[in-house]
Amino acid sequence: MILVQEEDFDVDVLYKRLLHANKTGAVAMFVGLVRQFSDLPNDECSFELEHYPGMTERNLQAIVDEANQRWALIDVCVVHRVGRLSVDDQIVFVGVSASHRAEAFQACDFIMDYLKSRAAFWKKETQGAKSHWVEANEKDQHSLARWSK
Amino acid sequence: MTSIKVVFFASLKDGVGMSDCIIDADLPISIAELKAVLADHLDNGQILLKDGVQSSVDFEFTRDSDLVTAGVREVAFFHL
Numbered sequence: 001m002i003l004v005q006e007e008d009f010d011v012d013v014l015y016k017r018l019l020h021a022n023k024t025g026a027v028a029m030f031v032g033l034v035r036q037f038s039d040l041p042n043d044e045c046s047f048e049l050e051h052y053p054g055m056t057e058r059n060l061q062a063i064v065d066e067a068n069q070r071w072a073l074i075d076v077c078v079v080h081r082v083g084r085l086s087v088d089d090q091i092v093f094v095g096v097s098a099s100h101r102a103e104a105f106q107a108c109d110f111i112m113d114y115l116k117s118r119a120a121f122w123k124k125e126t127q128g129a130k131s132h133w134v135e136a137n138e139k140d141q142h143s144l145a146r147w148s149k
Numbered sequence: 150m151t152s153i154k155v156v157f158f159a160s161l162k163d164g165v166g167m168s169d170c171i172i173d174a175d176l177p178i179s180i181a182e183l184k185a186v187l188a189d190h191l192d193n194g195q196i197l198l199k200d201g202v203q204s205s206v207d208f209e210f211t212r213d214s215d216l217v218t219a220g221v222r223e224v225a226f227f228h229l
Contacts, residue, residue, distance in 0.1 A: 050158060050159055052156075052158055052205075052208075052225060052227070054208050055205055055208040055225070058208050117229065118229065120158075120227065120229065122158055122159035122160075122227070122228075124159070133159045133160040133163070133228075135228065136228070136229060
């Protein structure tokens with residue numbers, strides 16, 4: 001399941017969707033949150049996520065397809081929020097179920113790395129009257145490079 | 150001449166001051182040539198010529214040498 005939405009998500013509900021009777025042996029999940037990015041009070045800061053409707057979903061599906069090719073997975077769930085968010089809000093959920101933990105951990109890590117670099121989401125941070133688009137960082141690129149070895 | 154819908158995202162959208170535009174061009178045209186046409190037509194369009202500007206045609210990633218051909222619905226420019 002791949003969803004791009006403005007609404008918040010319920011981790012417990014998504015976790016239960018990943019459980020498949022008599023098959024699932026491991027579930028790995030990642031939840032990304034809006035961290036504090038300014039010294040200003042939270043009500044003077046905002047965080048906006050823009051996406052490219054149509055392309056973002058297509059890219060996410062391609063990432064999930066690639067994960068399914070690399071590992072034997074039972075189910076994958078990706079939910080990504082867009083729009084205006086606040087500090088401590090949930091941004092993204094990636095959940096993977098598999099028979100064994102190694103596949104689940106690795107696929108979850110892989111999907112998150114590719115999602116951050118290839119999924120056509122853009123973050124804009126606003127602090128008081130100033131705002132800027134967050135650029136891809138070197139750490140993300142290094143993390144992504146791990147999977148091409 | 151054919152009308153092509155072009156969309157911009159994030160910093161490029163702010164840079165050119167619009168989220169989308171319609172541009173007339175002779176097809177086929179390469180992404181690099183389309184960038185040059187847009188750079189001439191748009192205020193601050195020169196930012197499209199900088200390194201790191203990525204593109205897509207009908208939701209598929211493209212390179213500067215790829216062609217925009219008849220039947221294309223939308224070309225997008227953005228940073229990733």
